[in-house]
Amino acid sequence: MPDLPQHRPVLAGTAYSGISGAGIRLEALPEGHLLHVLGTIEPAALAAELAKAGFTNSSIRKAGFRQWFVAGNEPLSPAGLDALTTALAGKAFVMDQSHGRVRIGVSGRYSRLLLSKGTAVDLDPSVFPEGHSAMTMMGHISVQIVRTGDDSFELTVLRSFAESLWDELRHMAASAEKEGA
Structure with a gap:
């Protein structure tokens, strides 16, 4: 039916095809x-239930007290969501946020410098190791x-x-590369 809405990735098109410089990559x-x-439910038990429901390539990110985001590159299948919801019944609630949130990758040797221009979170590896997550603000925008x-991060x-x-990150990337050079 031609009148049904068609999914279009929000960051589709040439303006959002990725930015790659000497020390920063946005994608x-x-x-x-x-x-x-x-x-x-604890993260280890959640990981086991995710594996049983077919979410083997998903990652678990702490999003608050007794809250997690489960993120992955594969589209969500209704059967997988039903299996996970059933497996977690009585332990946790699951809400699909796939349609309402977007993930952006930031990587490169100046990635921490770029992100420090927009947030006060200390991103030093000794206090913010791989797998660690934080809900914060980037300028006026709430992100995880x-x-x-x-030297790689994901923003949700x-x-x-x-x-x-994306526009804010693009401007901060240009500034961070100048400072880092």
Whole structure:
């Protein structure tokens, strides 16, 4: 039916195809799945239930007290969501946020310098190790920052703020590369 809305990735198009400089790379990550899990389940038990439900390539990120985001590049299948919801019944609630949030990758030797221009979170590896996450503000936009490697991070932002955040990151990247050079 032609009148049904068609999914279009929010950061699609040439303006958002990725920015790669001498020390910084920005990329729009696949709009796969993002689940918000709330409950008393511990991360290890959540990981086991995710594996049983077929979410083997998903990562768990702390999003607050007894709250996690489960993120992955693969699109969410209704059967997988149903299996996870059933497995977590009585332990946690699952809410699909895939349609409402976007992930942006920030990497390179100046990635911490870039991010420090927008947030007060201390991103030094000794206090913010790989796998660590924090809910914070980047300027005026609420984001979750996750360290995914030595010099790589992932930002999760509400879909309606993704283009604005991208533009802010692009400007901060140019400034960070000048400072770092």
